[in-house]
Amino acid sequence: MTQIYEKEKIIQEQYIDELTKLPNRQKLISDLKDTKNAHLVLIDISKFKDINEFYGYETGDLILKEFAKILQKFEIYGLNYYKLSNDIFAILVLKYSLMDSISNVLNYILEEIENTKIVVEKDEFLLQIYMAVVNTQNFDKPLVAVEFALNLSKNYRKKILFLEEHLDEYEKIQKNKELVQEIRDAIENNNILVYGQKIVNNKTNKEKYETLMRLKTKNGKILSPFFFLEASKKANLYLDLTKILVKKACFFFENKNIEFSINLTIEDIKDKNTIKTIFENIKETNTASQITFEIVESEAIDDFNLIASFIKEAKNLGCKIAIDDFGTGYSNFEYIIKLDVDFIKIDGSLIKNIASDKHIELAVKTINSFAKVLKIKTVAEFVHNEEVLKKVSELQIDYSQGFFLHEPEFLI
Template sequence: MALNSRRRRAARLLLALLGTIALLAILLIWITLLIQSGTRAFSSGENLWSRGYQNALFFADRYAEAGAPEDLRQALRFLSVPLGHYQGRRALEQNPPDLERARQSLQAGGISESDIELLIWTHRYFSRLPFISETLRNWRASDTRLMQLQQLIEDVVHARGQTELDAELIARQRAELRTISESLGPAPSPFAGSLRQGERALRSALIAASTLAMLMLVLLSWRLSRRLLEALHAAEGKFHTAFEQAAIGMAEVGPDGHFIEVNEALCRMLRYDREDLLGTPLQRYTHAEDIDSSNQALKRLTSGVSRSETYDKRYISRDGETLWTRLTVSSVRDGDGDRLRLFSIVEDITHARKLSDELSYRASHDGLTGLWNRQEFELRLQQAVQDARTNDSQHTLAFIDLDQFKVVNDTCGHIAGDHMLCQVAQVLRNHLRDHDLLARLGGDEFAVLLHDTTGDGARLAAGKLHQAIKDYCFHWQGRNFSLSSSIGLATINGNSHDSTSVLQAADTACNMAKDSGRSRIHFYLERDSATEHRRREMEWVSGIRDALDNARLSLFAQRIRALDGDRPERFEVLVRLTDAEGIEHPPGAFMPAAERYNLIGEIDRFVLTRTLQLLARQQDRLARIDACHINVSARSIACPEFRAEVTRTLRQSALKGPRICFEITETAAVTSLHDALEFIASVRELGCQVSLDDFGSGLSSFGYLKNLPVDLLKIDGNFVRRVHESPEDKAIVQAINHAAQALQKATVAEFVEHGDAIEVLREIGVDYVQGYAVHRPEPLEQLLARSGSGAMPPSSDRLATTSGH
């Protein structure tokens, strides 16, 4: 073992050296090429300088001789070239260098933009190289003659500008010009010579470095190949040992799906001897319902479409037991690519699968009757509404309330009442079609979703249920009880808004049946209350718009307390609306209208923007606050523009991402899974956290959880309110918390309204609690001021007298 470890370390060291030398060689070649480019830029500049200087002398002499203005313009134009070079070099020699002025001056000197950058880069970083330094000295040596030429041209201009031309002065000036020209002739030679010398030196250095690097690379490659070969032999031995001694099932399967090799763990799992499995097709042991999917996975692997497949699969053991496994199959080809080998890892997840199924069942079913619970029923009802709106189909919702349930409870006790509810549930089951959906909403209330049934058909189906309950007789300890029911019916069609409105309509119809004397069926007609309902909603729409326009939306906050006491606290932002009369309304009063009339997006934007402003303004007071929770509606999550605006607002905010935790409801996440995943990904990329609100309220809670990359789970308040009194609620909260811990997600119990509940939740291991027993909502600015001063209000351990948040 120690020998193999040393070999691996040596191989890694050789590989690191090989990579380092290669990188250094590449870096050296790159720098050398850049310097060569820089020297070529210097050479190009020297040519421009020489031509400009000579042409300036030529046209200055012509101007001195004839006084033609065009000659003067040409002399000044050509003089600007060496002057631009001179000014650019002086800008680079400043401390610090004036790069912008250098670029402008060199560009005025006729040098291209690419050569300018090379000149600047070479001058800044390699001016100490001998040949570069010599080149710059030669360049500076020409400064005196350049200044003389500039001054002489100015003198000639002055002399030519006199009223009476002084021919003798002009002759002297022309003589000086010829003297400067003759003295300049050999001056550029040292400049160009030093550049040529530098280029030759660079080429020699480049050849030497490349040769040395190549030799070292060849030597190290040879050493590395030896080490890798030794490591390969060692790895093969270790793999064989690991294969045989692994605690999970492992197998090698041929392209035809037959076992080539199996380990002892897989034999124990399937309860077969090794000799029984070898050479047999794995589909012989596959559950009949999984054969097609297994064949498809094998086809993808053997055809090269996929190199690895991971999926859940059922096997049948020798004694007929069904085993749930997580199968990971990887395809590997041998060195020449001819032989395909499939390696399988088989993990027994039977126990985990049963636990997950049980938890999902408990989260979506009523614990007493085994029917669907309210949360799951509302999800499926929403799907029916969507189906009606999309496919122009029609369904009917029946809301059933037992008329004499309270008599049984009061006379015989709750145990008798529970037995009666279970029997009534069975009576209803017996009189429904297989595709109808039956749920217990709570207490003595049931709901039935009659698919593809409306009008007279719905009345007939409801009549059968009504008569079945009427014919049923409950027996308890020698006493008999007759029952009746009040049933409200509501049609689901393309005009239905959502599950809430349909459920409210059916509930209203049921109440009207009760008000009419009970034991009857009432069909909801929109004209009964539509006008009044629409008037109230439109009043809220106007009120919401007025509140948005006149800044009458205010932010409150409710603390979220950490139960371990070591973590900073969190808080959730809540919104309140103050109407024109100064009356404050909770979100439950105006949010339904905002959702229906597409105002919820504006409210979400206001809450996010205003919250970030307040937090950024008081960042120094956030030391005791871990995160601020901001709710986002399903409509906003589904809006690409809103998602983009959230990203833009967060980027522009001075507040750091981890301070923000967005809350989305489980229903919103499940209904718009794709949009929810995009929203979660975009805010988590900016460092924000995401909390899944009302978790446990849906059928697919655990099924979707593994696909939702959230940081926290907010356990639905329906399980939390009576967790200190209800063993069933406590068991559900324990199951959710356990699943969250397994997935490394923190949990928050909301709607905590009693001090005893806090202790139960602490015992379960819940991370945070929120509710009136912890903190009553207060204005956000007030809470931030308290947190900054350290004067946070004490938690209340008394049962809240008002429910809701």
């Protein structure tokens, strides 16, 4: 009998927050399993970190204990209180037990808490709180959902926020999570693919390729970087994707008499490990003379010396350098003069309208003339019809690239 009692005691202790003696997060998770129709509320004490840092953690703990007592004074049948972590508390509201609406109840609790002074060793504290609410029957993981809602309430400075009123934002976050998982799965299962689009010499018709990244999802759908690149950056997976593409491209074109280009962002170039890995792949496959690195010029070149150093090292290996997307964004003729580049790729937003807009034609003509003075080759991007191709040839742009000439094809 004693053993059963001791075992039960241990179980109960695992469900209790030691400081406030309220049920803890584990107890809430357990209760949620048995609750199908309720409201789950999270409460965050605003700027509690400042109290800890200014008055010390001992004072902070005493405040939390007093706060727990204030919560428990709201003896409304069906309100179950919990202490989750740090300064986060929870209320599980059993819907059938409330005569008033949940909104009225929470507004009452909010007003009472924010007007109740907590006295700790002669210091008085008036706490401000944020509350977030979800209906448990609307979410598979209500605790995850309400934690998201609490962040929203603080971001919007909304004292009481019902997630059901912000479902579009929650669904967006869920889709982002699913996309990040797709990226991880693709990396693990070798489903980061390399496609190639031909770049054609306007005089000789000789072809080379720009390598392009694609992601194959679990259901076989092929995604372009437009759909996953930003998510990969926020999930710290982007540099892994770069390394995979470069390695695959180098080994695919090894021992082939074909030139190919690889896109690099400023983020790639800033990461020493990524550049080290890229150069190792180039040396292993002996493909330096085939490679042109396309630096995405739509990003600000905020560290000129770093870019110049990368270009010098790449060219010492035998690689060539192109500035991509020139003509929009952060385009800067001074950079081109100072950097030792071999190609300027004129942005597609200009090229696609070159046959219909005289002002754009003049801008492209100026870029091309400027490049020729510096003995830099030019590439017209987004050549999408015969009329544009004809105009590009008339302006004596060196290369053309676009769907009219070739749609990206799977390489490896």
